[in-house]
Amino acid sequence: MLGDFVTVYGAELARRIRSRPFVIGLLIGVVGVACFTLLPQLFISLDATSMYRVVLVADPPLAHRAADLLRQDFTIVATLPERTPDAALLKRYKVAAAIAVSRAGSSLRVAVYAKDPGNVAEGALRRDLIPLALEQETALPPRRIATLLKLPIGVHPVSSRFESSAASDAAHGIGFMLIFLLYIIILFNSQLVMTSVAEEKTTRIAELLVASVDPIALLAGKICSAATLALLQMLVWIAAAVALHGGPSTSSHGPAVRVADLIGAHVMSPEMLIAFLLFFILGFFQLSTLFAALASLINRIEDLGSVTMPLVMPNVLAFIVALLALQAPDVPWIVGLSFIPGISPYIMFARMSVSEVPAWQVGLSLAINAAALVAIVIAAGKIYRVGMLLYGRLPTLAQVWNVIRS
């Protein structure tokens, strides 16, 4: 049986690695990773050249004071005497907005004239101009106002593995990325196993194969080769992400995130990487084995969708719940779901990404998934053995149950 397994494994691996779906999937993944990592920076840099590029309209003495303050966040292209800004003005200076600052008695009046009112950095504007407004109202010296406004706020983690809010934010981001990766790779590669089984069944090569090798060795070789390629795919994608994201940030907005920093700030740890790998292996083997068993029952490729939909839907739901778990990792129902086989690889890993999950919970979840995998392999093996030679009508659930019990 081991010899059969090695032969099937080697042949499937060689066949798949050269196959168009695998190569295209790999490249699409790299492009996807690039989009994930570079697009936010690109948006920020676009913001820097549009949202923060402004014209200041104010009387000269006020304009001078306001410009000094606004330069903390904005690029002031021109300072103009008081007038009502219009579209022609914005077009001439190629800016997103004109900021008009004037006095109204002892108060300060600020108006923004923008092409897109939704694209105005109001927060930054308010933060920058508040000292000027207070100076107008209170006649306090600007230095005193500046001191008062720089109120230090200390954030102290309590029972958290993160040392700062930035590390926590990074953990959420990394957690999202890894769960997404887990979801895509498990689903994509399980579907490759499924189509491979369906192809063997519908082209009727199955009978020749099961006459030559043990069906279980055939299935195991197929699934293990897909798992190997999935790991390879994952390594390439993660390497691409590290290469694209691990370097210094080119943007002046937003912090750069380095892998070493993530490990140093306890965002990632070797234990988490091991757990990620284990959850991937368990999740992938569970789903691909079930997919293979169901694919062995169909007679036409067109039937695949209807047969496997009941398995795809829980995975989609598990992914959505995992995203919720990133926000509320310790809510009781989420904790409960993180022990349910099939869906727990996503949910438990999401919890682990952003909170301190007790080791016994992780261990229990892994053990339940491993036990479920054994049960799935036994049941799916029986279905696969029979299904590969079964032609005609799709079997009923009762018939499938009889096969499992046999």
Added chain:
Amino acid sequence: MLVADHLCKEFGNVVAVRDVSFAIPGGTSFGLIGPNGAGKTTTMRMILGILAPDGGQLSWKGARIDGCTRRRFGYLPEERGLYGRISVQEQIRYFGRLHRLRPAQAAARTKRWIERLELEEYAERPCSELSKGNQQKVQVACAAVHTPELLVLDEPFSGLDPVNAEMLLSVLRDLMKDGTTLILSSHQMWQLEAACNAFCIVAGGTVRASGTLAELRSRWPTRVIRVAPASDSVCSVLDRVAGAKPLDRFDGTIEYEVPASTRFSELLARLVAADAITRFEAVEPSLHDIFIHTVESTA
């Protein structure tokens, strides 16, 4: 020698094989024939271990058939299948590897089979691009690449043109010379007659007749004779033969069915005395006739 002893197999309420027994000496070819649904494919699947018999026993060279033994068997199923995207060469080599040939051995055998079946120009092409007949040849190569001890072929001639059918017959004869035992199932009786040493007629899951063609013919109760000219005097001689029955008249020839026990030399002498006989032919029943008669008479 392959021995099947009282095999039976049921699928739910359907009895596919009720009681099938036969013995096939090593290095011979054996025709397993029967109408659709007779249980031939199920019997073949049991021999190959694809299905487990519900009752009865199978043995090969006196020992029970296990996984190791089956690896030395080959199979060409009725429903053909190939990996469409894989090249002919790679496909045959893969099946060689599945039957435990070493990589170099599998490559050498693949090359030999491609040459033997005249598939050289298609060797690098994906199987889906081949004609049905050439796909059939690739499947034969996949089934026989490891030079099996026992080769089971279910409808091996379907889809082949007469030239390729003749080539396959020649390939099967070569395999037999190398010691391979063959089990063939086909509805093309003349090809089975040419290819097999012995036959087993199965209907309704049971064996209805078995033996060599000569043995099957010896059990046939009648013979057909063809005589020309179809004159009244010839007819009157034939009508006097006990149990004789006129069948047909064509191109000046008359056809009669007479008992197998008829003494043909005496009959010919009487006919020559009655008229100027230009044709006298005693036709042995074909496998086709025996099959039809056996199945209909036991239905």
